[in-house]
Structure formats: structure tokens, C-alpha cells
Amino acid sequence: MLRNPDLDPNNEEMKEPLWVRSLDVGFDIVFDNYELAKTDMNSIAEKFSRVCPGKKKEDGMVLQIMKSQPSPRVIKSHFPLELHNKDLLKKCKVVYVARNPKDMMVSFYHYIRVTRSANYQGSLEKFTREIMKGNSLCSTTRVPSI
Structure with a gap:
């Protein structure tokens, strides 16, 4: 009987925080730009040292960790x-999850205010306007008025 290693309590990776077990392809970019890199990056750095011996951190720890994982693998992105990559839909199975934009903005606003990574101090109204202009790491186009 095949067992899923992700469900095995003896699997060493189960001791890692969820966000380290399920990496986001954009983490390398985010950690390069935020204060978060000074603290919470340690878990990823430890995993990188373990699974990518001899590789350079500057070449993107998360990307290299993902490349080292056996296929099939889950790669998530915001x-x-x-x-x-333009071939993504031809080469991969893609699961697209969308949220109500109003819910996303309020949730993201509260997250960005409390996280050490951004220390945002502006109002929800200002934050919403910036998101709608496309001034967010997670948006590339102008969001229509809600």
C-alpha cells in the first residue's frame, strides 16, 4: 500500500512550517525586498542548505529548492x-483560485499592516486606491472600480 509522505507524522518535512513545505515561487523576490528576510528566512535557508548543497543563495534559494524536488511537485504563486512562463498552461496542470476582490483587499490590508515585512501605515482607502491602480506586487493591471 502506497503511503503519502505528506501525511506521515515521521516524515521530517512535517516538522517544517507549512509556508516552508509549500513554497511560493515569488518568495525569493519578496525576501530580497522586505525586512522579513532578516528573521523568518532562516527556515528557508536551513532547507536550502540541506537540499541544495554547494549551490549559491544569490541564485534564488526558493527556486533552487523547487528545482531539487522530484516531479510531480506543487508550485504555488500569487x-x-x-x-x-508563456508555456505554463501547456506544460502544467494549473489550479486557479480567485477571491472576492473586496474580501482580498481588506484581508491584504490587515495582513500588510501587521506583518514585519511591510510595516504599512496608510489608510484602507489609500491602500485600496493603490491596489486598483495596479501598484501591488500581486497585480499587473489596473483593477476596475468595485
């Missing part, structure tokens, strides 16, 4: 489809 980036819009147009920022990914």
Missing part, C-alpha cells in the same frame, strides 16, 4: 498568469 503572481498573475501573465508574469509566468
Whole structure:
């Protein structure tokens, strides 16, 4: 009987935080730009040292960790489809999850205010306007008025 290693409590990776087990392809970019890299990056750096011996961190730890994983693998991203490889839909199975934009903005606003990575101090109204202009790491086009 085949067992799923992700469900095995003896699997060493089960001890890793979920966000380290399920990496986002954009983490390398985010960690290059935010204060978060000074603290929470340690878990990813430890995994990188373990699974990518001899590789350079500057070449993107998350990308190299993902490349080292056996296929099939799950790669997640918060980036819009147009920022990914044009062959993505031909080469991969893609699951697209969308949220109500109003819910996303309020949730993202509260997240960005409390996280050490951004330390955003503006109002929800200002934040919403910036998102709608496309001034977000996760948006590339102007969002229509809601």
C-alpha cells in the first residue's frame, strides 16, 4: 500500500512550517525586498542548505529548492498568469483560485499592516486606491472600480 509522505507524522518535512513545505515561487523576490528576510528566512535557508548543497543563495534559494524536488511537485504563486512562463498552461496542470476582490483587499490590508515585512501605515482607502491602480506586487493591471 502506497503511503503519502505528506501525511506521515515521521516524515521530517512535517516538522517544517507549512509556508516552508509549500513554497511560493515569488518568495525569493519578496525576501530580497522586505525586512522579513532578516528573521523568518532562516527556515528557508536551513532547507536550502540541506537540499541544495554547494549551490549559491544569490541564485534564488526558493527556486533552487523547487528545482531539487522530484516531479510531480506543487508550485504555488500569487503572481498573475501573465508574469509566468508563456508555456505554463501547456506544460502544467494549473489550479486557479480567485477571491472576492473586496474580501482580498481588506484581508491584504490587515495582513500588510501587521506583518514585519511591510510595516504599512496608510489608510484602507489609500491602500485600496493603490491596489486598483495596479501598484501591488500581486497585480499587473489596473483593477476596475468595485
